[in-house]
Amino acid sequence: MSSVAIVRCGQYEQAMVDQAVAKACELGAMPDVKDKRILLKPNILSDAKEEYCITTHSAVLRGMIRHLKRQGAKEILVGDSPGLQKPNFKPKASGIFQVCEEEGVQWIDFTKQPRTYTIPYAHRKKLPLAAVLSQVDMVFSLPKFKTHQLMYATGAVKNLFGLVPNIYKSPCHVQFPTRRQFASLMVGIASIANPAFCLMDGIIAMEGPGPANGFSRHLGLLLASCDAVALDYAQARIMGYDPMLVPIVSEGIRRGLGDKPSSYPALSAEDLIQEDYVRIKMREHTGFLPALSIPSIFSRYIHWNVKRERKAPVFLVDPCIRCRKCIDICPAGALTMVDKRIIIDPKVCIRCYCCHEVCPASAILVDEEIPS
Ligand code: SF4
Ligand code: SF4
Incomplete structure (x- = not known):
């Protein structure tokens, strides 16, 4: 069963966030973390001040860390790898690094000695992923509720693309140029990361030309689920999309990574739809070729079609x-x-x-x- 908990949290006041995180984790059926080593993956994208709404807010990260400590987690690690990360990058502008220091948890540099994986559903592409992935018991995805020019929405599944060290990310767009192909790659990476739990920061979300240049939108919501795809389905619904037209959601369900939400123990996404949310306009899908194995003979045609679209x-x-x-x-x-x-x-x-x-x-x- 894919249950998605949606709880209200009006602002980033820490005591209020701590309470809302604890409630979201309880209603979202967070797994038992006692004596577990856990990697938290916030969305940093490009380390920016919190008022730009680009990154997962540090108060949400802090709330999650505190909750995990209360539940008996043995060790908590935090990491991400933004696209233009410099050596020894630390997310100080967003306040995330400071939270790690103050809460006594370790910030992990994903670029150090990554391990190469064969990514399923993506032409058996080999990609380096953060080494820490094989050293923890659980991965938690902590995305920001945002629009995305390419994928329409970025959520719990797309957030895990950050496990790919920075320099290996943008070349993926050359090999996976259509939305559908790129969604397959995202779902493949998420299936390797296998997130045990996801908590989405939708207190102040991003609408318009996201994921970095959109506008802030107060929603006052936290979303939580053990099912990353179900969480993204709920997010897409609140944004006003048909979730099955959002490539990562439909691909995630098609590949069995997750499912549609079957229960909302608190608020329902159906009751929270924001009709006036500034969405990315849906384009026609490049459905003429499935995103399975595409012989190179077609790749020029695909690139031509993407440019036309x-x-x-x-x-x-x-x-x-x-x-x-x-x-x-x-x-x-x-x-x-x-x-x-x-x-x-x-x-x-x-x-x-x-x-x-x-x-x-x-x-x-x-x-x-x-x-x-
Ligand atoms: S959209 Fe075009 S110009 Fe911009 S990064 Fe991609 S390939 Fe380069
Ligand atoms: S277009 Fe933007 S990213 Fe490019 S050089 Fe100008 S400010 Fe920098």
């Missing part, structure tokens, strides 16, 4: 601070800086929108943000 990003001159992060992350090598301006080669661009995710200055427009 999605617009190349547009780079604004005025807000650009010339940090070059977009150039550094672009897996296709489509960007250059000429005369202090970012120039894109639309023929090379694969429309992965990684540049949009890392731009700290909202200087990149993608998809429906682009004026026609």
Whole structure:
């Protein structure tokens, strides 16, 4: 049974969050953690101040750590690997590193000696994942409730992509260019991580052009479940989507990673639908080829079709601070800086929108943000 607990929590006041986390964990049937070694995976994406709503709020992480301590966990570890992470990265802007220090739990660098896994459902792709994965008893996914330009929503399943050390992430977009293919990769990684429990920060969520450049949206909710797919299903429902049209949700159910929620012990997602939530517009699915084994003969056709379906990003001159992060992350090598301006080669661009995710200055427009 895939039960999803949704509880109210109006603000990030720590005592209030602690109480709401404990309630969500109880109603969401968190497994027994006594004497267990647990890895907490918050969504950091690009370490940013909490008011930008990009990262899982530090108060939610702290609430989870405190609850696990009360339940007798032996050791708690926290980690993530944002796309443009520098060596010895510590998430200080988001306050997450400070919470780790204050609560006496260890921050883990996922880039250190990762272990290579064969990812199921993804053409048997081999990818390095954080070494700590094989050293803990349980993984907890702690996502942020956010829209996502490529996947429409990012939740408990997508959050586990952070187990892939930074430099290996963006090239995945080249090999898995369609939404459906990328969803298969996400589900494959999640099936290896096998999260025992998920707690989503939806107190202040993100709407509009997420996951990094959207707008804050007060929902006042925490969502919890042992089933990552069911949790993402509930999130998509609250956002106002048909969850079965969200590729990660439908792929997760198709692959048996999780299921639709069969019970809501507190609030129901059906009663919480936000009709006016600023969603990413759904595009037609590239259903002409399944995301199974695709011979390379078709790959040029797939890339052509992705380009036809999605617009190349547009780079604004005025807000650009010339940090070059977009150039550094672009897996296709489509960007250059000429005369202090970012120039894109639309023929090379694969429309992965990684540049949009890392731009700290909202200087990149993608998809429906682009004026026609
Ligand atoms: S320019 Fe942006 S959207 Fe295009 S391939 Fe590079 S990172 Fe992806
Ligand atoms: S990431 Fe944004 S601000 Fe930085 S160079 Fe690219 S467009 Fe400019």
